[in-house]
Amino acid sequence: MEFSYYPGCTLTGSAKELDESFRSSAERLGVTLREIPDWTCCGASSAHMVDHYLEAALPARDLMTAERLGNDVVAPCAGCHVRMKAASQRMMEETALRNRFPFKGEIKILAGLDLFHMDAVLSRLKERVSKPLEGLRVVPYYGCLAVRPVEVVEPEDPENPMQMDHILEALGAEVLSWPYKTDCCGGSLALTRTDLVLKLSRKLLDMAKLLEADALVTMCPMCQANLDTRQADITKETGQVYHVPILYVTELIGVALQHPRVREWFKRHIVSPEAALAKKGLI
Known part of the structure; x- marks a missing residue:
């Protein structure tokens, strides 16, 4: 392939x-x-x-x-x-x-x-998981561009996409149901309307915290960067502590397949996911 x-x-x-x-x-x-x-x-x-x-x-x-x-x-x-x-x-x-x-x-x-959700690839993934992500509570965050514009992306379900859910389930993670799968994080407004970015990002992070998620998982680099880097600003603005790891789904695939370089990937995060994963015995 x-x-x-x-x-x-x-x-x-x-x-x-x-x-x-x-x-x-x-x-x-x-x-x-x-x-x-x-x-x-x-x-x-x-x-x-x-x-x-x-x-x-x-x-x-x-x-x-x-x-x-x-x-x-x-x-x-x-x-x-x-x-x-x-x-x-x-x-x-x-x-x-x-x-x-x-x-x-x-x-x-x-x-x-699309690639990791293909039948053949997803089947191999299930077979080759050597470190199931048991006990890891995650919320799948698709963001805007995974499903919009609908006439361009042509998703199976623009309101409730399930590809990432299925991939995370194949890894053995506990996938939490939440209402903000495709809500905007404000990523494209990062430089022009920081006030809106903080408001939109906080909404997502608050829900992740309410659900007691161990991590928010995405595939979008703009969403990951935005949600990862803005937590210090939101903490400063609200006086509440925000420390939600924002992981790429492919990083969790690496954990489940016991890739030797996962810790190198995590060093590039602002909010380190290592403590949350170590607590579950995954790294």
Whole structure:
């Protein structure tokens, strides 16, 4: 099983732990990822707001490269996935754009969760778990871009997605039901409206605390960074202590498969998950 892999800018910078855990988890589950050669930025999250042409042109180059290679594309970053799917749809619908970028639409564009939720991959995951995450209480947080825009992402259920739930259950974790699976954390407003970001993030963290979750789990690097880095500010503003680990689902796959580098990934977190995982005997 082989895919073209588009890491995108964030996974080579602030979300290296997502890139490393994604690649290593895929490898251990028999999935080969071929990084798209000479890939460029997809334009998330600014190009589509300022230039209608660049919105499609930036992802188009990488999509055409992937199509020449003949493999479906997987983009772990939710923002990259949306921009690639949107560009693919526009090239199929707009003749002028398709003439400029002769993309045929013969490959699929998968989100990170799509890959690990495939029947064959999920089956292997269940078989190869060597350290079940028993007793670990988690809330799955999909965020906005995993399900929206609905006409672009085309999720099975935009209100109650279940892919991450199923993956976490396969790992042996206790998946808690909560109402904020797809609520916005304010990530894209991180620099322009910090007040709103703190308000939206606090709502999510408060619910996670109320449910006594050991961790909030996501696949979106913007959501992870936002919820991980803002807890000190929320603590300062409210006088209440916020210390909720924000983990990538692929990091937990690494824990369940006993990957030797999980502690290296955790060192990149602001809120360390090590104490919560050690308390459960998982690391």
